[in-house]
Amino acid sequence: MGRNRKKPYYEKIQIEDIGSEGKALARVGELIVFTKLAIPGDVVDLQVTKKRKKYQEAFVAKIHEYSKDRVEAFCEHFGTCGGCKWQFLPYQKQLAYKQKQVEDQLKRIGKVSLPEVSPILGSEKNTFYRNKLEFTFSNKKWLTAEEIESGKDFSNSDSLGFHAPGMFDKVINIEKCWLQPEPSNKIRNFIYNYAIENNLDFFDIREKKGFLRTLIIRTSSTGETMVILSLFHEDENKRIKLLEALKDEFPEITSLMYVINEKGNDTITDQEIELFHGRDHIFEEMEGLEFKIGPKSFYQTNSEQAYRLYKVARDFADLKGSETVYDLYTGTGTIANFIARNAKKVVGIEYVPEAINDAKINAEINKIDNTHFFAGDIKEVMRNAFIKQLGHPDVVITDPPRAGMHKDVVATLTAIKPDKIVYVSCNPATQARDVSLLSEFYKVSKVQPVDMFPHTHHVENVVLLEKIII
Numbered sequence: 001m002g003r004n005r006k007k008p009y010y011e012k013i014q015i016e017d018i019g020s021e022g023k024a025l026a027r028v029g030e031l032i033v034f035t036k037l038a039i040p041g042d043v044v045d046l047q048v049t050k051k052r053k054k055y056q057e058a059f060v061a062k063i064h065e066y067s068k069d070r071v072e073a074f075c076e077h078f079g080t081c082g083g084c085k086w087q088f089l090p091y092q093k094q095l096a097y098k099q100k101q102v103e104d105q106l107k108r109i110g111k112v113s114l115p116e117v118s119p120i121l122g123s124e125k126n127t128f129y130r131n132k133l134e135f136t137f138s139n140k141k142w143l144t145a146e147e148i149e150s151g152k153d154f155s156n157s158d159s160l161g162f163h164a165p166g167m168f169d170k171v172i173n174i175e176k177c178w179l180q181p182e183p184s185n186k187i188r189n190f191i192y193n194y195a196i197e198n199n200l201d202f203f204d205i206r207e208k209k210g211f212l213r214t215l216i217i218r219t220s221s222t223g224e225t226m227v228i229l230s231l232f233h234e235d236e237n238k239r240i241k242l243l244e245a246l247k248d249e250f251p252e253i254t255s256l257m258y259v260i261n262e263k264g265n266d267t268i269t270d271q272e273i274e275l276f277h278g279r280d281h282i283f284e285e286m287e288g289l290e291f292k293i294g295p296k297s298f299y300q301t302n303s304e305q306a307y308r309l310y311k312v313a314r315d316f317a318d319l320k321g322s323e324t325v326y327d328l329y330t331g332t333g334t335i336a337n338f339i340a341r342n343a344k345k346v347v348g349i350e351y352v353p354e355a356i357n358d359a360k361i362n363a364e365i366n367k368i369d370n371t372h373f374f375a376g377d378i379k380e381v382m383r384n385a386f387i388k389q390l391g392h393p394d395v396v397i398t399d400p401p402r403a404g405m406h407k408d409v410v411a412t413l414t415a416i417k418p419d420k421i422v423y424v425s426c427n428p429a430t431q432a433r434d435v436s437l438l439s440e441f442y443k444v445s446k447v448q449p450v451d452m453f454p455h456t457h458h459v460e461n462v463v464l465l466e467k468i469i470i
């Protein structure tokens with residue numbers, strides 16, 4: 001990219017740190033500048049793209065010196081694809097930044113006194129750790145600057161992969177993704193080649209035409225595989241031939257499904273998903289418990305680290321068997337069912353009704369009879385009459401989305417005052433905010449970060465809050 005003379009250009013700036021959203025941070029005098037694709041220790045030229053009141057955003061225009069910490073990125077799509085942005089940082093460094101991020105947020109936003117934060121639990125697998133990926137078909141292939149300069153023939157502009165960052169219509173054709181174990185890459189590449197050889201139309205999102213739309217692959221720790229092919233319109237002949245070819249090539253596919261999605265967007269959760277071959281679900285396993293995963297079910301995407309995360313939550317809850325536990329934002333009830341044998345009763349609340357159905361089915365499959373699941377918005381469901389009926393919680397486990405808990409939910413917790421709150425979070429900033437709101441009645445007694453997503457800046461954190469006895 002060329003130099004923009006209207007915006008500042010900073011020369012030979014050393015990257016100092018990594019900011020809360022995982023961006024590289026540099027200081028130019030008093031000013032903070034965020035950039036991407038750089039790490040602390042790099043010396044770079046920065047071309048500013050956005051000027052904000054308190055900071056600026058820039059891209060790296062030139063690298064003068066590489067940080068001694070840099071390692072070579074292992075993925076050929078690195079730098080183009082939006083995933084796995086931290087590949088050039090050694091994994092131990094990534095963990096150190098995540099640890100620091102959790103500590104900084106709790107101190108800066110939470111403003112509470114903290115125990116020593118336990119060392120982050122790193123992921124044993126830092127590649128091929130995801131159990132679910134969604135790929136997009138597009139007739140607009142994203143070409144890198146090098147590809148354009150190479151002069152090669154790119155007349156085939158069909159691609160199957162991930163959206164180029166910030167581009168709703170351009171897709172990077174992925175040849176090898178390091179996120180999901182096989183047969184993920186093999187299945188995607190087989191479908192791509194089949195589609196090219198058989199002249200199947202890739203989706204054109206601008207014109208809203210084409211046949212092939214998205215491909216979802218789910219793999220499980222039990223070795224099962226689910227494939228869901230989304231098509232823009234029905235063409236029975238073409239569909240059956242493609243799915244038959246896939247089935248013959250990959251007899252290991254446990255569940256082969258398809259959906260005709262004629263809507264404007266790619267989400268299939270509101271669509272009828274049809275079974276083509278096998279059964280309509282796969283199983284995950286955790287400590288002898290089985291979890292049924294349907295095409296629409298939510299399940300943590302890093303199964304092994306999810307197990308470690310749930311064990312931390314269970315250890316922090318330290319249940320003796322006599323407690324009533326509420327599992328807020330229960331999803332498909334995985335935490336609730338996981339801890340059920342340690343508690344008298346577990347109440348799970350979640351606003352997606354299908355997830356609550358899965359939670360109930362999973363309780364049944366595992367012969368768990370002390371979990372009770374309710375669909376609805378927590379701030380509406382958790383009222384006095386509900387608590388009176390289900391029992392006052394001794395322990396609350398809460399695992400909200402990135403936005404954190406609604407202030408009314410926090411207010412309910414401070415009103416009902418369970419002895420312990422185990423707060424599982426995928427966003428340490430909103431967790432710190434909520435911890436601060438609870439700090440009049442609760443002290444932070446344990447903090448355990450967990451890395452669910454190696455090579456990204458995302459970090460999961462579990463905090464134990466114990467009621468202050470006055």
Ligand SMILES: C[S@@+](CC[C@H](N)C(=O)[O-])C[C@H]1O[C@@H](n2cnc3c(N)ncnc32)[C@H](O)[C@@H]1O
Nearest residue numbers: 329330331334350351352376377378399400401
């Ligand atoms: C981070 S996930 C928790 C997943 C679950 N604990 C697990 O480990 O599988 C957050 C869940 O909260 C649900 N949710 C978000 N806002 C909610 C609300 N206001 N009331 C109830 N559930 C909500 C989402 O649908 C999602 O399933």
